[in-house]
Amino acid sequence: MPIKNRIADFHADLTAWRRDIHAHPEIAFEEHRTSALVAAKLEEFGIEVHRGLAGTGVVGTLKGNRPGDRAIALRADMDALPMPEANGFEHASKNEGKMHACGHDGHTVMLLGAARYLAETRNFAGTVHFVFQPGEEGGGGGRIMVEEGLFEKFPVEEVYGMHNWPGLPVGQFAGRVGPVMAATDQFEITLEGRGGHAAQPHKTVDPIVLGSQVVGAIQTIASRNADPIKSVVVSVTQFHAGSAFNVIPQSAWLCGTIRTFDADVRLQARERIEEIAKGVAIALGGSAEVKFKFGYPATVNHADQTETALSVAERVAGAGNVQRDIPPSMGGEDFAYMLLEKPGSYIFIGNGPEVEGQKLHQVNYDFNDEILPVGASYWSQLVEDVLAHG
Incomplete structure (x- = not known):
């Protein structure tokens, strides 16, 4: 089953909406x-609208033309x-x-396109909630919507x-059961040494040397x-120390990110960073303070x-155009919080090379505006299939 004809008819409208949102990006x-x-x-x-969750969140509620007690939620992120x-x-x-550099403008419009089509046809039983979420890019808007009662105010089963996924051809979809996006944690390490003249290093405890040893050791x-079967990435992304060419500084500061899929590996990485930083610092005559910030949990799809x-993606794109075991990404996604509350799935739509x-x-x-009707057709078919019966 290809793109729905009615959605193809208003492709130009979808493109205009998407480009308008792209031209006016707003951050978390x-x-x-x-x-x-x-x-x-x-x-x-003609959809019932609710505003205010997580500040700028919007939820649209639509009932089908057949009675039914089942309800599902479809989520798109809005921030740049x-x-x-x-x-x-x-x-x-x-x-x-400010820039829509992750495609949330397209995500928003694909869901709007589905909402328009489904409001016209209502060919389903039960209720669909269209969830437009703020603050995905580091703001944890998904977590806030859940904490503020998203699923209590709008009960759903799934x-x-x-x-969108650059590198996946237009007209294709991909997904997998289990972890699909990583947990995203942060760490900061402050190393204290003893500053002094760069010509007299024996009278100092050089925090740059401490930091260099720590960077190597945490690898x-x-x-x-x-x-080795369980993935983990530990990357140091900043290293700051010193202010002059002839001065060994008093302290150094570094930070980075930890990416994991497994909860035990997530805790193990945190413990080892602290042990390594403090152990290396003490061994070389200095000290270390380590701070952690837990970010998004891993995004784990239900079977x-x-x-x-x-299966719905195959109906839209054809069986040969759906990858069912795409490798998980070390990127993070706060849809994870919704999947901790309700069974569901997070898939990818091809954005081109x-x-x-x-x-x-x-x-x-x-x-890529070419995929707007593809995504809107997927969302619409998903509702019609999942809510085919009351």
């Missing part, structure tokens, strides 16, 4: 214009990234330092999400501590719902 919890646009469209379609855009096309960002967490999602400049979070990225 500042999506006032975007959420107002979403709410206005939903109301125009705090980064400049280098594109020169007409719909490039008009908000300096929840579904979708992300052994993946190579020598974690079960039955993933089978449903990928991953050429330079068209990768996620790059200054030249742009969502």
Whole structure:
């Protein structure tokens, strides 16, 4: 079953909406214009609108034309990234330092397209809730919506999400059962030494040497501590120390990220970073303070719902155009919080070749408007299949 004809008919509208949102990006919890646009469209379609969860969140509620007690939720994220855009096309960002570099503009519009179609046809039994979430890019908007009663106010049996994926051809989908996105944690290490003249290093405890040893040593967490069957990434992303060429500084500061899928490996990596930093510092005559911040948990797909999602994708794209065991990504996703509360699945829709400049979070990225009716057709078919009977 290809793209739904009715959705293909309003492809131009979807493109216009997407480009308007792209031109006016708003970062986490500042999506006032975007959420107002979403709410206005939903109301125009005749869908019941609820606003205010996580500040700028919007939920649209639609009942089918047949009675039924079942309900599901479909989720799209709305926020942009705090980064400049280098594109020169007409719909490039008009908000300096803000850009839709992850495709959330397209995610929002694909779900709006499905909402429009389903509001016209209502060919399902039960209820669908369209969840437009703020603050995915590090803000944890999914967690906040859950904490503020998303599933108490809008009870559902299942929840579904979708992300565009550069490198996956247009017209294709992909997913997998189990972990699909990683837990995203942060660490900070402050190393204290004894500063002094660079010409007299024997009278100092050099925190740059301490930090260099720590950076090398924590790489052994993946190579020598974690079960090789279980993935872990520990990356140091910042290292700051010193202010002059002839001064050994008093302290150094470094930070980074930990990416894992397994809860035990997640805790093990945290423990080993602290042990290594403090142990190396003491051995070389200094001291270390280590701080951690737990980020998003791993996004773990449920088996039955993933089978449903990928089967629906096959109906839309054809069986040969759906990958059922895509390798998990070390990127993070706060849809994880919704999957901790309700069974569901998070899949990927092809955005086309991953050429330079068209990768996620790059200054030249742009969502591919060609896939808007593909994604909207997937969402619509998912509702019609899952809610086929009351």
